[in-house]
Each structure stands twice: as structure tokens, then as C-alpha cells.
Amino acid sequence: MKTTISPATRYPQEKNKVLNENFRTSKNFYQSDKILRNYFQNNVSAEGFNYMDNKLETLGKQAAQVMDELSLLADKRSPELVKRNALGETINEIRFHPAYWDLMKIAVQSEMFRVKWEPKLRTKFSDETQRLGFAASYLYVMSECGQFCPLCMTDGVARLIDFFCDDEDKARLLPHIYTNNAEELFSGAMFLTEKTGGSDVGASITTATHKEGNTYLLNGEKWFCSNANADLIFALARTDDTIKGTRGLSIFLVEKNLPSGEKNFMDVIRLKDKLGVRSMASAECILTNTEGKLVGNEFEGFKVMVEMVNLSRLYNSVAAVATSRRALIEAYQFLSYRKTFGKTALEHALIRTKLTELGALNVANFYLVWRTVKALDKMDAGDEHEAQLFRIINPMTKKWSAETGVYITRESMELMGGLGYIEDTVMPKLMRDMMVLPIWEGSGNIIVLDMLRAMSKSKGFEAICKEITRSAEGSAEHGNRIKEELNKLIVFTEKLRTLQQDEMESSAKPFFEKLTSLYQISLLIDALNEESKVWILPALKYLIEKYSPSEMKEVKPLSVEEVKALIAWEF
Numbered sequence: 001m002k003t004t005i006s007p008a009t010r011y012p013q014e015k016n017k018v019l020n021e022n023f024r025t026s027k028n029f030y031q032s033d034k035i036l037r038n039y040f041q042n043n044v045s046a047e048g049f050n051y052m053d054n055k056l057e058t059l060g061k062q063a064a065q066v067m068d069e070l071s072l073l074a075d076k077r078s079p080e081l082v083k084r085n086a087l088g089e090t091i092n093e094i095r096f097h098p099a100y101w102d103l104m105k106i107a108v109q110s111e112m113f114r115v116k117w118e119p120k121l122r123t124k125f126s127d128e129t130q131r132l133g134f135a136a137s138y139l140y141v142m143s144e145c146g147q148f149c150p151l152c153m154t155d156g157v158a159r160l161i162d163f164f165c166d167d168e169d170k171a172r173l174l175p176h177i178y179t180n181n182a183e184e185l186f187s188g189a190m191f192l193t194e195k196t197g198g199s200d201v202g203a204s205i206t207t208a209t210h211k212e213g214n215t216y217l218l219n220g221e222k223w224f225c226s227n228a229n230a231d232l233i234f235a236l237a238r239t240d241d242t243i244k245g246t247r248g249l250s251i252f253l254v255e256k257n258l259p260s261g262e263k264n265f266m267d268v269i270r271l272k273d274k275l276g277v278r279s280m281a282s283a284e285c286i287l288t289n290t291e292g293k294l295v296g297n298e299f300e301g302f303k304v305m306v307e308m309v310n311l312s313r314l315y316n317s318v319a320a321v322a323t324s325r326r327a328l329i330e331a332y333q334f335l336s337y338r339k340t341f342g343k344t345a346l347e348h349a350l351i352r353t354k355l356t357e358l359g360a361l362n363v364a365n366f367y368l369v370w371r372t373v374k375a376l377d378k379m380d381a382g383d384e385h386e387a388q389l390f391r392i393i394n395p396m397t398k399k400w401s402a403e404t405g406v407y408i409t410r411e412s413m414e415l416m417g418g419l420g421y422i423e424d425t426v427m428p429k430l431m432r433d434m435m436v437l438p439i440w441e442g443s444g445n446i447i448v449l450d451m452l453r454a455m456s457k458s459k460g461f462e463a464i465c466k467e468i469t470r471s472a473e474g475s476a477e478h479g480n481r482i483k484e485e486l487n488k489l490i491v492f493t494e495k496l497r498t499l500q501q502d503e504m505e506s507s508a509k510p511f512f513e514k515l516t517s518l519y520q521i522s523l524l525i526d527a528l529n530e531e532s533k534v535w536i537l538p539a540l541k542y543l544i545e546k547y548s549p550s551e552m553k554e555v556k557p558l559s560v561e562e563v564k565a566l567i568a569w570e571f
Helices: 036-045 048-063 067-076 098-111 119-124 129-141 148-165 167-176 302-334 349-380 385-416 417-421 428-435 443-457 462-473 479-496 501-526 533-547 562-565
Strands: 080-084 089-096 188-193 205-213 215-226 233-237 249-255 267-271 282-295
Touching: 036 048, 036 129, 036 349, 036 501, 048 067, 067 098, 067 428, 080 267, 080 302, 080 562, 089 205, 089 267, 129 302, 129 349, 148 167, 148 188, 148 215, 148 233, 148 302, 188 215, 188 302, 205 233, 215 233, 215 249, 215 302, 233 282, 267 349, 302 349, 302 385, 302 417, 302 428, 302 562, 349 385, 349 501, 349 562, 385 417, 385 428, 385 443, 385 462, 385 501, 417 428, 443 462, 443 501, 462 479, 462 501, 479 501, 501 533, 533 562
Parallel strands: 188 233
Antiparallel strands: 080 089, 205 215, 215 282, 233 249, 249 282, 267 282
């Protein structure tokens, strides 16, 4: 006898879904991000906004609809080193998945480089090129962090060429960086780290022997060579190994191809098998009579390289705030359509409380990072106050955005539950990519030491105190308290300067963390306007309460609508 199952008793597949039927995501990151749009409209010129607006519109759409697939492909199909050809000849060729080059094309066409380096645009937007370029970078890295390193290196190489190379090299090389054609792009790299020293660059042992003119032959091993397939490389080496430390280092421009058309020899030992940012090639490379052109004065190589390192730190900060925001947005969109225990996940008080914390940290980091970008713009335009300020807030921003960015990303993954841990989504890649940012361009301890140097050798601390004081004077509600807390920090600096070195270094970390938090509070006050208040005021409340924790008390969570206003993302 045949048994039939009535429709009423069949398994209800149509009801067994992770998210409800109304689920949707952003189709354009630029349109969706109210915080970015508000900042961009209020902090660049009308001409700058009009020039970049349609480009950001296009990039925002690509980041939301195209780049994820390319990014995941490039991540899973990492670069491969082809050491030799069929005849046994050493070729050291690094091969990439086509998705890598598609991503590079998107970056070039966004004009993140062109707006900074094309001569007419540089003149037209002379005091805002960094903000215009980084607006595109911010949207790009929300979908692809791995290739952001080669892009960072390329921009840094352009900066060194512009600052330190002769006119002939500028005219020959810079057009290959501000080009609109990805096939003509010369990507860049810096070869800095060696086995012997790591962060202690002064321990480098690579040598440079004079050949002719300003051409030298470089010999030695570089241990972490990011963007190892670069066309233009700046490398540190010693022309006199009797001069120790960073004082003995000179810097050389190494081009992939020699003037004769032959390949400049560089032996790629292996590619690094990294936890994250797997789409780009990091390698161990041995330079063997590799030709390099001396740039700047002999023995001043570290001074030149610092310009590139400083820019790289800022790229690191932009990557941290953009990647962690993407993670937060993924969780927010998911929770908006996830129903648990009889109601939408956003309606649960603990989820709203967690989103309040993560949203507040993200908002605070956003304004800290963009204040640092603005400082670089103003410093390059000759503003001495901004130069002193940049000296201390650039390392500060790098450390804080990276550390809190990792936390935001991890907590966002948890909010999505098991699905956030599955490689079908972007969350694991975001988490793996984020983990490098506290390490790259100076790990946390190195950054603390750098901020100590900035405080003793520049007027950076005085500049940041001036900024905080100005903000406090503009706030009737929080001004007095901010001044009191700042005065405590100022008083402590006098004690800090008198401590023994070990005690000074150990005491500096909590001191700078307090200073960073107080500066973020002041920046939120500065950024208040009629539109931004809905995300700034809850973030400001969170930061002030966190800065000086009070006794245990009841917590009143934000409403669903208030949480949505804080996240400030339309989709």
C-alpha cells in the first residue's frame, strides 16, 4: 500500500531559513556610509568633492557588488613562485590569479593615486590631495585589504621619488604611478627588514658597493619583502659597514628592469605563507650585485625611508578603520534580518549594547584616522603646527586603530554566530587580514617608543594639548571635565620625563592610551553637526563613561532606532 504525505505535513523548507525573506545588503558602500559622506562633504573643497564624487560613486558600487568575489578568489588562489623554467634557468617569476589584476585595475581607475600625483591635479588640490585619495582608498579596502599593501607601497614610492629623486627620474617614473591604465602602472615596495634586526633597522647588514656615478651593487638578504614583484623598490644598505646603527644606512632605488632592458637580478627564496592578506606576495629576497641608484645623501637613508614609513602607518590606520567597519556592517546587516527567540536580533538588549560599544569605537576611530589624514595634508602644505601634531598622532592612530579594529572585527564575527566563522562569508578573511595591522609598520611596543621620542624631540605633545584645549573650550557640557583630565596628563608628563628608562617605557603605554582616548573625545566634539549628532552623541557618551569608569549602575540600552543611527549605514 502506497503512503502519501499531505502538503500540510511536509517539512517546511520555505520557513527554515537563516534570515527572513526581506534580507538585503548595500549595493553601494559610498551611498550607504553616512559617516564617510558627511565627513567628505564637510572637510574637502567643493571642487575636490565634485571631482571625486562620481569616482567614489563608481568605486562604492564596485566595492559592494564586484570586489568581494575577486578578493575571495585572490585570497584563496594566492601568488605562486615559479623558481625556474623548463630549461632549469632561474626566472624568479611570481604569478597571480587574474582576480588580482582585476582588483589592481579597479584601484588605478579609482584615481586614488592620480589625484595625488598628476601635476595639474596636485596643483589644483594642493592642500587636500591626501583626503581626496584616501576617500577612494577607504572604500577600496572595505573589500580588499591584501592588495592595499602594494597600493600603499606604490604611493610611498611616489612620495620618495617626488621628495628626493632628480627631475629626470621624476619625469620618467611618476607618470607610471598616476596613470589611468593599470597595464602601465609601476607598483612599489620598500625592502627594509632583515633577519638580524626585525624592527631594529639599525642592525641591517646589507651592503652597497659603488659601481659608477650614483649606481651601487647591493648584496644582502631582505626578510619581509611585501609586494615582492614591484617595479620600483627602495632598499636600505650600507656603503660603509664600519658606521653602525641607522646612521650608517643609505637608501637606493632598485628598478625591476635595468636601462638595457635586462632584468635586475634579485633571487626570490620563497613566498611567505601568511595568516592573512594572502592575495599579495610577501617574500624573502637575496640581493646579489643588484643594481641600485643612491637617493638623497649617503648615510641619510633612514631619514629618507621615514617618509615612506610614516605614510605606510597612515595607510595601516585607514585599512584598520575601513576593514573593521566592514566587519561591523556585515554583522549589522545580518542582525537586522535574523529572528531569534521570537523577535529580530536587533531587538535584544544585549545585542544592542554590544553594537553600541562597537559602533562607538568605530566612530571614534574614524575621526581619529581622518584627523591624521588631514594633518598630513596640512603638513605637506607647510603648516608647522600640523607637522608637529602629525609627528605624534600618526603613530598614535596606527596603534589605536589597529588594536581596537581587531577587537571590533572579532566581536562582529561573534555577533553572527557560527555563520560568521564560515569561509563562505567575508568575515574570516576580514579577521585574518585585520590581524596583521597591529604588527605592520611598527608593532605596539615600537609605536609606544616612537611616541616617547615624539614627545621629547618635537612639540607634538604641546600641539595635541592645544587641540584638546580648543575643543574643550567649545563644549559647555564636557569642557571642564576634559580640561581637568588633560591637566592630569600634563602633570604626569613632568614625572614621566624624570623616570629611569625602563620605568618610563612601562609607564608610557597607559599614559598614551589615556591621551588617545581624550583626544578622540575632543575630535567627536569637533565633528558635531546637525546630521552627525545622531552617531556622535552616543559615541561621545560611551567614550566619556569608558574614560573614567564609575561605580556599578544600571545600564539603559539604546533603542533599535538609536543603534541604527549610531551605525549610520543605509541599505
